[in-house]
């Protein structure tokens with residue numbers, strides 16, 4: 001059960017052009033956990049079924065691996081239509097090796113440039 005699916009069903013955000021969950025408050029700079037339970041809760045939020053990215057192309061333009069296709073998500077959009085996961089991984093591994101000499105997958109440019117991330121960082125005086 002993908003956390004991102006839980007999050008869109010819970011009304012926390014939409015899936016961005018980067019294939020990351022984008023929240024209005026933090027952009028894609030959020031870590032998710034999910035709890036599956038049969039406990040009864042009142043649902044207070046509406047599921048989000050369409051993208052809020054609009055005409056923004058910040059992550060598409062910034063991606064060093066050209067992995068982001070630029071497509072708008074809605075419910076049912078397969079990840080492959082949004083991002084070339086192999087190109088992302090290949091690029092992120094090459095960058096990590098080049099910059100810090102580690103065999104890990106590390107990039108995050110698409111998180112950094114998202115205007116929602118930047119608005120949050122600005123609001124918190126973190127830029």
Ligand code: SF4
Pocket residue numbers: 018062063064065066067068083087088089091092107108109110111
């Ligand atoms: S993590 Fe880096 S390479 Fe992967 S999609 Fe984001 S910007 Fe592109």
Ligand code: SF4
Pocket residue numbers: 016017018022052053056057058059060110113114115116
């Ligand atoms: S950078 Fe723009 S297009 Fe990419 S996820 Fe954020 S709002 Fe959407």
